[in-house]
Amino acid sequence: MLAYITAVAIVFCIYALLTLSLNLHFGFTGLINFGHVGFFAIGAYAAALCSLNGMPYVVGFTAAAALAALAAWPLGLLALRLREDYLAIVTLAFSEIVRVVITAEEWLTNGVQGLPGIPRPFASLGIGGNAELAYLALVVTAVVLAILLIRHLVRSPFGRLIQAIRDDEVAVKALGKNPAGVKVRVFMIGAAIAGIAGALYAHYMNYIVPDQFLPLVTFYVWMAMILGGAGSISGSLVGAGVLIGILEGSRVVRDLLPNVMQVEMASLRLALVGLLLVLFVLYRPNGLMVKRDES
Amino acid sequence: MGYAYYVGLAINGAVEGLTIGLAALAINLVFAVGRFPNATTGDLMTVGAYAGIAVQQSGLRSLWLQGLAAVGASMALSLALYLFVFRALRGRGMLAPLLASIGLAILVRSVLSFFAGHDQYVFQLPIVRPIMIAGIPVQSYDLWLGGVALVCVLLVMAILFLSPIGRQMRAVADDLTLARTSGINVDRVYLVMWLLVGFVTGVAGMVLGVRTVVMPEMGWNMLLPAFAAAVLGGVGSPAGAVLAAMVVGIAQEMSTPVLGFTYKIGLAFMVLVVILAVRPAGLFGRVERVR
Amino acid sequence: MRFNRREIMLTGAASLAAAMAPVGFARAAEPYRIGALNPITGAGSPYGSGTQKTILFAAQEVNDAGGAAGRMFEVFAEDTQTAPEAGVLAAKKLIEVNKVDAIFGTWSSGVTLAIMPLTDAANVILMTNSGAASISTLDTKDLVYRYSTTGIRSGRAISGVIEKEGLTRVATMAFNNASGRDLVAGVKSGWEEKGHSLVAEVVYEPNRPGYRSELQQILAAKPEIIMLGSYLPDTTIIVREARQMGSDVRFIGPGYAIAPKLSESLGAEAVEGLMAVDYVSSLDSSAYAHFSKRYQDEMGSDVGENFYASCAYDMVQCTALAIEAAGPGADNTKIAANLRKVSNPGGKVVSGFAEGKKLLAAGEEINYEGASGPLDFDEHGDVKPLFKLSKLRSGALEYQYMLSL
Numbered sequence: 001m002l003a004y005i006t007a008v009a010i011v012f013c014i015y016a017l018l019t020l021s022l023n024l025h026f027g028f029t030g031l032i033n034f035g036h037v038g039f040f041a042i043g044a045y046a047a048a049l050c051s052l053n054g055m056p057y058v059v060g061f062t063a064a065a066a067l068a069a070l071a072a073w074p075l076g077l078l079a080l081r082l083r084e085d086y087l088a089i090v091t092l093a094f095s096e097i098v099r100v101v102i103t104a105e106e107w108l109t110n111g112v113q114g115l116p117g118i119p120r121p122f123a124s125l126g127i128g129g130n131a132e133l134a135y136l137a138l139v140v141t142a143v144v145l146a147i148l149l150i151r152h153l154v155r156s157p158f159g160r161l162i163q164a165i166r167d168d169e170v171a172v173k174a175l176g177k178n179p180a181g182v183k184v185r186v187f188m189i190g191a192a193i194a195g196i197a198g199a200l201y202a203h204y205m206n207y208i209v210p211d212q213f214l215p216l217v218t219f220y221v222w223m224a225m226i227l228g229g230a231g232s233i234s235g236s237l238v239g240a241g242v243l244i245g246i247l248e249g250s251r252v253v254r255d256l257l258p259n260v261m262q263v264e265m266a267s268l269r270l271a272l273v274g275l276l277l278v279l280f281v282l283y284r285p286n287g288l289m290v291k292r293d294e295s
Numbered sequence: 296m297g298y299a300y301y302v303g304l305a306i307n308g309a310v311e312g313l314t315i316g317l318a319a320l321a322i323n324l325v326f327a328v329g330r331f332p333n334a335t336t337g338d339l340m341t342v343g344a345y346a347g348i349a350v351q352q353s354g355l356r357s358l359w360l361q362g363l364a365a366v367g368a369s370m371a372l373s374l375a376l377y378l379f380v381f382r383a384l385r386g387r388g389m390l391a392p393l394l395a396s397i398g399l400a401i402l403v404r405s406v407l408s409f410f411a412g413h414d415q416y417v418f419q420l421p422i423v424r425p426i427m428i429a430g431i432p433v434q435s436y437d438l439w440l441g442g443v444a445l446v447c448v449l450l451v452m453a454i455l456f457l458s459p460i461g462r463q464m465r466a467v468a469d470d471l472t473l474a475r476t477s478g479i480n481v482d483r484v485y486l487v488m489w490l491l492v493g494f495v496t497g498v499a500g501m502v503l504g505v506r507t508v509v510m511p512e513m514g515w516n517m518l519l520p521a522f523a524a525a526v527l528g529g530v531g532s533p534a535g536a537v538l539a540a541m542v543v544g545i546a547q548e549m550s551t552p553v554l555g556f557t558y559k560i561g562l563a564f565m566v567l568v569v570i571l572a573v574r575p576a577g578l579f580g581r582v583e584r585v586r
Numbered sequence: 587m588r589f590n591r592r593e594i595m596l597t598g599a600a601s602l603a604a605a606m607a608p609v610g611f612a613r614a615a616e617p618y619r620i621g622a623l624n625p626i627t628g629a630g631s632p633y634g635s636g637t638q639k640t641i642l643f644a645a646q647e648v649n650d651a652g653g654a655a656g657r658m659f660e661v662f663a664e665d666t667q668t669a670p671e672a673g674v675l676a677a678k679k680l681i682e683v684n685k686v687d688a689i690f691g692t693w694s695s696g697v698t699l700a701i702m703p704l705t706d707a708a709n710v711i712l713m714t715n716s717g718a719a720s721i722s723t724l725d726t727k728d729l730v731y732r733y734s735t736t737g738i739r740s741g742r743a744i745s746g747v748i749e750k751e752g753l754t755r756v757a758t759m760a761f762n763n764a765s766g767r768d769l770v771a772g773v774k775s776g777w778e779e780k781g782h783s784l785v786a787e788v789v790y791e792p793n794r795p796g797y798r799s800e801l802q803q804i805l806a807a808k809p810e811i812i813m814l815g816s817y818l819p820d821t822t823i824i825v826r827e828a829r830q831m832g833s834d835v836r837f838i839g840p841g842y843a844i845a846p847k848l849s850e851s852l853g854a855e856a857v858e859g860l861m862a863v864d865y866v867s868s869l870d871s872s873a874y875a876h877f878s879k880r881y882q883d884e885m886g887s888d889v890g891e892n893f894y895a896s897c898a899y900d901m902v903q904c905t906a907l908a909i910e911a912a913g914p915g916a917d918n919t920k921i922a923a924n925l926r927k928v929s930n931p932g933g934k935v936v937s938g939f940a941e942g943k944k945l946l947a948a949g950e951e952i953n954y955e956g957a958s959g960p961l962d963f964d965e966h967g968d969v970k971p972l973f974k975l976s977k978l979r980s981g982a983l984e985y986q987y988m989l990s991l
Contacts, residue, residue, distance in 0.1 A: 003682030081575045089522045093564035100561030112763045116699040207700040266627040271405035277398030307798040314795045417851035422829045508819045516793040548799045
């Protein structure tokens with residue numbers, strides 16, 4: 001059973017990274033980003049292509065973070081000019097452009113056939129327990145580092161500026177600070193974390209294909225973030241945990257509702273995600289982990 | 296390839312653009328008055344199409360009756376969404392209703408597939424051969440679609456620009472606080488707006504259903520292109536949304552001899568990003584101040 | 587991304603008791619554990635449940651016959667959700683929690699490619715119906731066996747049909763995913779080998795409100811027939827649009843796209859004569875007769891077009907025979923080495939495990955002829971499955987003839 005729990009924990013950590021980085025964008029800085037899966041995909045493909053071409057893992061992970069951040073740069077500049085509702089749509093469109101390009105540029109990405117056989121770090125430890133635990137240690141380290149980074153950003157003078165921008169951009173400008181540069185940098189840092197999550201995902205799944213990077217992933221992460229609470233680090237972890245619970249825990253539900261057809265379970269799983277999102281927006285907009293009087 | 300080939304492509308693009316344009320029109324209404332991108336638009340269409348199919352399965356073969364059912368169902372759902380969810384979220388900014396609409400879209404779609412399954416349904420219409428006009432094959436369904444879309448747009452414009460409630464709607468779109476202080480019944484304006492959205496999505500769902508096949512994902516798949524068209528058209532410009540959708544549709548199809556077919560949808564989004572980079576308010580929109 | 591619901595089922599209440607009982611010598615043989623990893627939900631759901639049930643009852647049959655080389659079969663069932671992530675989590679659980687020796691019945695290529703590194707590392711035998719060609723090349727230990735064939739080879743079979751039907755101007759349209767692309771790539775290579783060339787080729791992105799420009803490009807080349815690498819919904823739209831554009835062009839495609847449902851959707855007249863190429867079980871074999879009767883008893887419904895269930899039946903039979911032939915205490919490498927021995931030509935033809943077990947005990951060579959086909963594995967671990975050509979006639983699929991690869 002341990003091995004299975006380890007596998008679920010690894011997937012949880014990958015979602016936690018996505019949720020944390022989205023939280024950095026939105027919860028801490030107020031940047032609207034509905035294209036998170038685009039950074040995730042860039043990271044996954046960058047890491048996969050590097051290691052399939054024989055480069056060391058370090059290069060792959062660096063490329064994943066750097067390319068995702070690079071892709072975020074023009075988007076961040078655009079974010080400065082656009083109304084937030086337009087920005088929501090533009091970021092969504094961005095992630096679809098990423099997917100279309102990955103699908104179409106077969107010479108690089110193998111297109112719809114996907115990239116099989118992506119090597120896994122620690123494979124030399126053999127299948128089963130040890131390699132799996134080592135990988136878990138790696139993803140947990142990544143989550144811890146991401147948390148430390150975000151906390152550092154939030155608490156540093158830079159971070160106070162970030163929050164000031166979120167709360168009153170005009171005042172910040174009046175103080176002679178440049179909110180634009182800060183926003184773009186935050187956007188790039190968050191994208192880099194999502195890129196790392198993509199790299200970890202690709203090396204863990206061993207096989208990636210463009211269909212795994214649909215906007216639905218972005219919406220899942222938004223649900224996790226809202227559920228836990230925008231602007232809350234512990235909330236991101238709780239939100240990601242609930243999300244994995246819904247997606248992976250339907251086995252338990254099936255035992256409780258034996259009459260539900262197997263095929264219908266997929267619909268019920270999805271319905272629950274949608275329903276939770278609506279209910280939280282309506283009745284608990286600050287999420288589980290944020291006190292009501294904050295915000 | 297002669298000019299007829301390119302004219303053909305342009306017609307295909309215009310027809311696809313019209314189909315998406317109706318959805319963009321519905322998005323634009325909510326955008327202008329409700330001030331958020333409504334992600335349930337696609338699924339409102341789907342529900343409309345399924346209602347039309349339900350009428351057909353019950354043995355009634357009249358397309359008008361089916362269309363009536365589609366419009367009725369979409370209007371009912373649209374109203375319900377407003378009353379139970381979006382009304383409570385008024386004044387909560389753009390993000391709360393957007394997130395709620397994403398959640399609702401997922402919910403509606405999964406409930407639909409839970410009950411209706413994943414099998415496809417089709418509107419049983421006779422297949423009509425094209426007629427030749429100046430060497431160009433023209434399909435009668437296209438003319439019907441063009442007519443329906445035109446009537447739809449004109450109706451929405453007439454309500455917006457000629458009726459008292461339309462004037463109030465535009466007032467709310469321009470400045471909610473001002474509208475409220477000048478004695479406009481804002482509740483009624485929202486109610487009518489959501490009914491109008493239901494009407495347009497019902498028609499759009501029926502049009503899409505007739506042109507393609509009816510499945511739980513049909514409307515959701517149209518959402519992103521429709522969003523793109525609505526933004527390109529610019530908020531507060533219903534005709535702009537439809538026009539933008541047609542422009543994008545035509546550009547997409549005309550690009551295929553050069554770019555191939557797999558980049559089509561990517562092209563639409565790239566056009567969106569590039570145009571917004573140059574004109575942050577969209578093609579036909581007014582420049583508004585941010586915040 | 588969605589994850590899995592999983593279920594654990596143990597077959598054969600007797601299996602535990604039997605495993606405890608001494609077999610041959612004083613030591614009890616380990617049970618042979620099988621993961622039934624099937625697409626219960628998602629795109630493969632029409633086939634998944636039937637496949638999974640088949641693995642369960644087929645394993646029961648092996649146990650009823652006393653097990654293979656003294657080893658009882660134990661089955662653990664899981665859902666792939668037809669999605670790679672869910673498949674990986676399920677495979678991990680099967681391999682590391684249930685300690686399975688083999689995984690049977692993966693269906694989508696995405697899932698199979700994603701779990702292959704796991705099965706490979708753990709020396710687990712993997713038996714699949716996925717169509718990706720790379721599955722063969724990535725199988726370094728010869729532990730992966732495909733009870734159907736690649737999409738590319740299926741496409742080549744289709745090119746044979748087109749030639750046989752006397753058609754010369756051929757175009758292809760493919761749904762932009764791996765299986766659509768492989769199918770038309772196969773048609774193209776087969777067709778060009780015959781000394782012809784395609785008049786037009788188009789790959790389209792799915793989920794569009796129409797495919798008219800794609801069709802316009804195809805029709806401009808004036809094809810007699812369009813080969814579709816598509817599914818039912820997009821086929822419905824494409825055929826309807828072709829007719830609305832005034833074209834009477836013929837279509838050929840896989841059986842899941844050119845189906846009676848197409849005629850229900852568009853009217854029999856619009857689809858008259860459209861051709862479907864599909865896998866077919868070995869309908870005349872005695873293994874099939876036995877399998878289909880058991881299926882009917884267990885599922886309460888006809889096996890119908892579920893070719894994959896017949897494959898699953900054969901996966902269990904073949905593996906059991908290979909274990910029996912390898913003798914007690916054999917590991918997976920040795921068992922896999924015996925798979926070809928018990929199912930490829932050369933021996934006495936058998937149609938089930940019990941029959942084969944007796945002959946093996948008598949020291950005879952055997953050749954299992956399965957419910958899904960003759961099952962002769964080539965060097966890649968692939969078989970040459972049987973295909974049939976059918977045509978839509980007045981709304982129903984009418985069988986025409988069998989075809990070979």
